[in-house]
Amino acid sequence: MLITLLLAVAVLAALLYYRVSLVASSITMVLSVFVLTLFESAMWWLLWPVLALVLVLNYAPLRLKLLSRPVYNLLAKAMPPMSTTEREALEAGTTWWEKDLFSGQPDWSKFSAITSPTLSEQEQSFLDNEVETLCGMIDEWEVHKKQDLSEETWAYLKKAGFLGLIIPEEYGGRNFSAYAQSRIMSKIASRSITGAVTAMVPNSLGPGELLMKYGTQEQKQRWLPGLASGDEIPCFGLTGPEVGSDAGAIPDLGIVCRGEHEGQEVLGLRLTFRKRWITLAPVATVVGLAFKLEDPEGLLGDTAKVDYGITCALLPADHPGVEIGTRHNPGTPFMNGPIRGEDVFIPIDWIIGGAEMAGKGWRMLIECLGIGRGISLPALATASGEMNYLTVGAFSRIRRQFNIEIGKFEGVQEATADIAATAFTLEAMRELVTRGLADGAPSVVTAMAKYHATELMRSSVNHGMDVVAGRAIQMGPRNFMAFAYRGIPVAITVEGANILTRSLMIFGQGAMRCHPYLYDEMQTLEASDPEAGVRAFDPLLMRHLAHVFSNIARLSLFGLSASRFSPTPTEVDEFGKRWYQHINHMSAALAVCSDMALAVLGGELKRRELLSARLGDVHSQLFIACSLLKFRESQSPSEAVDIHADFALTQALYRAQTALLVFLENFPQRWLACLLRVICLPLGRIHRQPSDDQIRRLGDLIMQPSSVRSLLLSKVYMPEDAEDAVGRVERTYQTLLQVDDTWQRFNQAWRKGQVSGVDLQTALNDAVAKEVISEEAAAGIAHYDALRFDCVLTDDFEQL
Structure with a gap:
């Protein structure tokens, strides 16, 4: 009887594993149980529940009555309504490889088809010439003393086209790829964080990108040539005294009205706003503004509509009523300051995209924020990580204590090995994220990139401060650590504070955007006709259930076999094979645990930030692991590359496993948490932290010439001046x-x-x-x- 039961379970598991269709699975299960009963007559009782289940699942009227409608009604009561802001945030951007990782069944043939990004001849030439020249012009200590870039540097930034990297060539810009932008900003940041931030802003969230995507032809002709040439310096006013990461709570207001402009009465807006933390504001000639738009008199044509929501407009900085010019002091001396205005009248066609884009600013901002999150800030973090590798690695060999290089002490190697792995990881992440941006605007990937790149930067620089010690504390022209250290809070805070990016965005958006069925199911819950909603919900629920049980079957097999039989890319060496199999295992665990959390907690999961953040950590670390594998495969084979990749992959999978276990340890339904723990890791913890041997190997390697050191050296600016x-x-x-x-x-x-x-x-x-x-x-x-x-x-x- 036990053998018979096991055979029945094996057949069911195989059907679920391979996701066989419902009809074929039903026929197979009935026939299998019937055949098994011929060999074990005592098992006839099993045939009746199987037949009953098959009937319910395959006969639509019965399925609707007993399954779909009760589940639909339960979800309708449990799920909170979705606000317009939340809906626009979820619909903005695209999905990419992160969706496969969330599904529990990554398609490795798709991953193999992803090619590493490369630079065009023009992009490489710009890096080798213009960027090199700019870096040579900047002395960060002099910038610190003056609290500004030199006039010569400002002039060159404009003349050489640094402010128009993303603008199409037809308007005088360079139209560079996301990868090129990242490499350029990273190389500048390796020399000067102030210089990098100055160049970043016009090429990330700012009027340029908004105009290119949404502007009218007239607006593009008016502004883009000046932005490309540097004759116009842009800033964008989003955050204010009452609003930071919660950009949807903007209190700034625009009222549709009639007013006078250039001697004529025109339809326009009367704006009142108070912005702060606006980079380049003190020197800007053109200001982008985000505000809430209201039309109390119905002047836009819809008398039933008053509140239009967030809207974006563009106006000259010297427009009457606009007050700018003062500065904040963010610790790193890039231009940053407040913008104010009260009853500032502007024509209606100054809305970016014209009047028809009124109220569509939130989606515009969400999509454009991805550039800052996916390119600019990770580029700054990557530069810091790579410079840390090069300088701290060298210093730990130069500096001697107790008549031995400090880098030989195992306590120091624990820090320097992490520095080495971090630099390797940041470069790998940069390549995969910018490759994703070439295919669209993956909002979840860019949130992962922003959070994890800047947190890795924080960890790396702090380790460097520990190693270099007193030499790193004292400010002065000799200090190669201080400005990176001072720049950490800027990277952590801007483009969405890291705490909220991790706890709200990565899994919050990830679950909705990456889950194959959840968002569509949520849409059916808002149907005006409940019956129509149930009918639309029914096929989604069936596919969702198949998805869940298939992942449970896959996860059970992977857990018991240490994922040794799971699929991998067709062309993969022995080094990569086991890592791909481990990713399969953790991907299935993430999918199952996410579905269980959503089923049990429903809308409450959005407020259980500690739990959702840990699921987001699992998702992120799997993406990081994939970036490491893709990066290793793109490099010439070498022992140094493998040592770095092995250490970094060990960290990523260990962190993913730890996040999953902490999630389960704190899941409120303890019986379910214990069951999931057994299904996910039946053999116990699989992944361990890097071993002492790994730490010693990488701690030694960071002090030596290697292919990895040469690679990182090619990504940064290395001055030849011996007094630098x-x-x-x-x-x-x-x-x-x-x-x-x-x-x-x-x-x-x-x-x-x-x-x-x-x-x-x-x-x-x-x-x-x-x-x-x-x-x-x-x-x-x-x-x-x-x-x-x-x-x-x-x-x-x-x-x-």
Whole structure:
């Protein structure tokens, strides 16, 4: 009897695993149970419930009465109504590979078809020439003292087209790809966060992008050429004293009315607004504004409609009533300040897209915010991570304590290994995210990129501060860590505060946009005719149930087999195969746990931010793992690449597993949480943190020349000036590499007493006399030691 039951379960599991159609599955199950009863007559009782279930599922009137209508009514009561703002946010943007990861069944053939982004000849030339020139013009310490870029730098930013990278060529712009924009901003940020932020804003959320996507032809002709040439400097007023991450709560108001403009009475708006934290506002010549629009007199043509919602308009900065010019002090001296206006009248055609776009500003903003989240801020974070790798890795080999390089201490290696893996991860994420942006505007992916890139930046820079220690604390022209450290809060806060991005956006949007059925089901709940709603809901529910039980079957098999039999891309080596299989397992676990959470908590899950954030973490770490695999496959095979990828993948899957376990530990229905825990991880924890051996290997590797170091070096600006904060470290490091063998041999001899001397020079002289090293080698060591000592010095000033 037990064997018979197991065979029946095996047949059902196979049907669910392969997602066989309902009719075919029903026939197969009935026949299978009938055949099994022939061998075990005591199992005849099993045939009747199977027949009953098959009848209910396949006979539509009975299914509607017993299943679909009760579930529909239950959901209609449990789910809160969706606001217009929420609907527009969910409908904005597109979905991409993250949808496959959320489904529980990633299509690896689709993933294999995703190619790594590349630069065009024009983009590469711009990086090699204009960007290189710009970086060479900037001295971040001088920017810090002046609290602004030099006039020469401002002029070059405009002349070389840095403010019009996204604008089409027909308007004088460069029309660069998302990947090129990221590489450009990242290279500038590796030199100057102030310079990068200044160039970022016109190319992310700002009038340029809004005009290109939604502007009228007249508006494009009026503004885009000036924005491309730099004759016009844009800013965009969104946030204010009462509104930050909750951009939908904008209190600024525009009232439709008639007024005078250029001597004529025209239909327009009377605006009252108070904005703050607006980057480039103090120097802007054109201001984009987001506000709530009301038409109390029905002047737009619809007398029944008063509240139009969020609207975006564009107006000259010197327009009467607009007040700008003062500055905030965000710690990094890019231009940032408030904008105010009271009863400012503008013509109706200054609404971006014209009067017909009145009230459509929220969706416009949501879609355009993705550029800042997916390109600009991750580019800044990537630059910080890569510069941290290069400078801290070099410094940890140059700096010695207890007569040994500090990078050899295991405690330090725990930090430097993480720095190394973080830089590798950030570059991998950049490539996959910008590739996704080339295919659309995936809102969930860009939210993941913004949150995790900037958090990785925070972790990496903090580790770097620990390693470099007192040398990193003291401000001055020698300090190569300070400005990245000061820039962390900016990256964490802007374009949506990280806390809310994680707790509300990644899973909140991810569940609705990435789930194959949930959003459509929610739509049916709002049908004006309940009967029509139930009929539309019925096929969705059946497909949803098939999706859930199929994922449970897949997850059970993956859990018991450690996912060893799960599908992988056709062309994958042994290194990648196991990681793809682990992703299959965690993807199925995410899908099952998400469906269970939505079924049990319903609309309450939106308010259970701790739970939803952890599911979002699982989703994000799976995306990060995919980016690492894709990035590794795009590189020339090398041991260094594999060491970095292995460490970073170990971190990503461990973090995904940890987030899943913490979710289950806090899930309110304890019996269900325990059951899910057994289904998800029946063999216990699969993934562990990077081992001590992995930490030691990567901690050693970050201090050595390698293919990964060379790769990261090609992505950033590395100054040749030996008096530069970064250039000094790199020159000293490269000099060390030239003398390292003799330096180590000499140090060992000195330490063992084979040569003697009260200081380095006398010891070198003794080593030459005893033929431990040559005279030429001694000169090289003396030269290096002078550079080393200069490299570890800290700035001091007569007065502050």
